[in-house]
Amino acid sequence: MTLPADAAPEDSAAITAAAAARAAFARDLAAFRISSGERSYQQISKAASRVRLTPSAITDVLSGKRLPTYDFLIEFVRAVEQLGTGLAGSPQSEALVKHWHDRWVSVKSLEREALAPRKRVRDALIQQARDEAAEILAVARREVEAAFAAAGNHHVRHTRAKQLQEEQLRQAQQAAEEQLQQAKEAAEELLKNAQQAAHKILYEAQHQEDKAARMVRVLEQRGNHLSAEAQRLEAQAARLATVKEENRIEAARLAALAEQGRAEAARVAALAEQEAEATSPAALAEQEREEIAELGRLNTRYAENDQYWGNIDLSRLRSR
Incomplete structure (x- = not known):
């Protein structure tokens, strides 16, 4: 203490x-x-x-x-x-x-x-x-009393300073309000532009979607057409296969006929040899020529038939 x-x-x-x-x-x-x-x-x-x-x-x-x-x-x-x-x-x-x-x-x-x-x-x-x-x-x-006394002498200047301060504050508030209004207008303009851009993008997207849908429909149509064409070609191929099989059968039949013709010619030749012994050589020769001519006509007919069916096969293949 x-x-x-x-x-x-x-x-x-x-x-x-x-x-x-x-x-x-x-x-x-x-x-x-x-x-x-x-x-x-x-x-x-x-x-x-x-x-x-x-x-x-x-x-x-x-x-x-x-x-x-x-x-x-x-x-x-x-x-x-x-x-x-x-x-x-x-x-x-x-x-x-x-x-x-x-x-x-x-x-x-x-x-x-x-x-x-x-x-x-x-x-x-x-x-x-x-x-x-x-x-x-x-x-x-x-x-404090002295300070108040001194402050009384500066009352007018203080009032003017206060008025100036209030005027500056009012101007600052007005400037702030103007800036706020400009900011609002700029924001509204940006929002408007954004909405327009969004609508444009949406329209383009819808257009692209419609275009894609049309392309899908075209592709579907083409696919259906190609499918139908493939079915038609399959049916035509089946028909050609049937015709080819028929031609093969006909060719076999003609071959059989030709074989029969050759056998017949051989038989005729054998008969001619036998008769040659009993007839004159001139008559036998004439008969032999007639028989050979008949065989030639048969062979010609067989050849024409083969050529006809071959042309049919060729025209069908070309049309396919």
């Missing part, structure tokens, strides 16, 4: 003595902890069993921030002694407890003697602070 300059000497002496005694007590108690093994605050807290010793409370006591209670002090001494020597409860331990008891009583007495002086000093300090605050407030009021 900072003592005021006009504090009574006896009050200053009592307060100083109590503070010095508390500081010496805290310093000796911290030295006792160090000489007993310098256990950590956490270990001391765990070793305490009768009174709760928190590490933060131990810090306050050993730093001289506050004087501990009697129970707190005795529990601290016993816990430190138990951790350091393990002689808690022995005569040496009891003597140690008595020593710290006497020290605590002495410091506590000085603390009690300093209570009234501390109160008087505290009250004096409070009054001093109040007086200083009142003086500061008075100075502040004078400065």
